[in-house]
Amino acid sequence: MVTFMQPTLDLWDEPLPDHRSRVVANSHDRIAWLRARSRGVTATDVARLSSIRALQAVAVEKLAGSSFGGNAYTDHGRAREPEIARWVQANHGITPSSDLYHAHGQPLHLATPDGVSARGATVVLCEIKTTSSTWRSIPRSYLRQVWWQQYVLGADRTLVVWEQHSDFVPVAPEPQVRWVERDDNEIHVLVGLANRLLELMTGR
Numbered sequence: 763m764v765t766f767m768q769p770t771l772d773l774w775d776e777p778l779p780d781h782r783s784r785v786v787a788n789s790h791d792r793i794a795w796l797r798a799r800s801r802g803v804t805a806t807d808v809a810r811l812s813s814i815r816a817l818q819a820v821a822v823e824k825l826a827g828s829s830f831g832g833n834a835y836t837d838h839g840r841a842r843e844p845e846i847a848r849w850v851q852a853n854h855g856i857t858p859s860s861d862l863y864h865a866h867g868q869p870l871h872l873a874t875p876d877g878v879s880a881r882g883a884t885v886v887l888c889e890i891k892t893t894s895s896t897w898r899s900i901p902r903s904y905l906r907q908v909w910w911q912q913y914v915l916g917a918d919r920t921l922v923v924w925e926q927h928s929d930f931v932p933v934a935p936e937p938q939v940r941w942v943e944r945d946d947n948e949i950h951v952l953v954g955l956a957n958r959l960l961e962l963m964t965g966r
């Protein structure tokens with residue numbers, strides 16, 4: 763049986779430095795962004811960590827590289843994201859972001875949220891999705907992604923924004939939104955899984 767070491771509570775008890783001091787790369791420099799992501803654990807990786815088998819599959823893919831180059835759904839999402847991000851900024855005041863950040867004291871714990879805004883000492887994030895399905899609730903994999911981003915940036919809450927489409931045509935004039943609050947219990951579990959993933963990647 764595999765056990766996961768959990769981080770100590772001290773990780774969140776100490777004041778965090780400004781998130782802007784922890785930018786690793788920007789997705790506009792795609793080569794540098796992909797290189798940095800390949801070395802660490804990203805929110806996209808963590809979204810898939812639902813079981814031991816999934817953990818092992820992600821480790822193999824990180825080491826060998828993924829053959830997935832995208833499809834019509836990912837192309838649609840990339841095309842719509844800037845438009846939705848502008849809507850989010852206009853209606854919720856969260857600034858679009860393409861920066862890759864690392865967690866405080868953890869250079870290989872990485873995340874690229876779709877939007878970041880600092881409101882005083884509070885960091886607020888945005889995560890944008892497009893979907894052909896009707897969501898009754900936010901899928902669990904996306905919640906893992908959101909909690910991981912909150913941990914990496916020291917954020918308290920995230921606005922999840924999703925636009926449903928039918929044959930790649932939005933079904934409503936505006937996307938749907940829901941706030942997700944930070945959950946340190948879930949974050950502790952995810953950090954343990956991420957550390958185990960790094961161990962598998964490095965053969966330790």
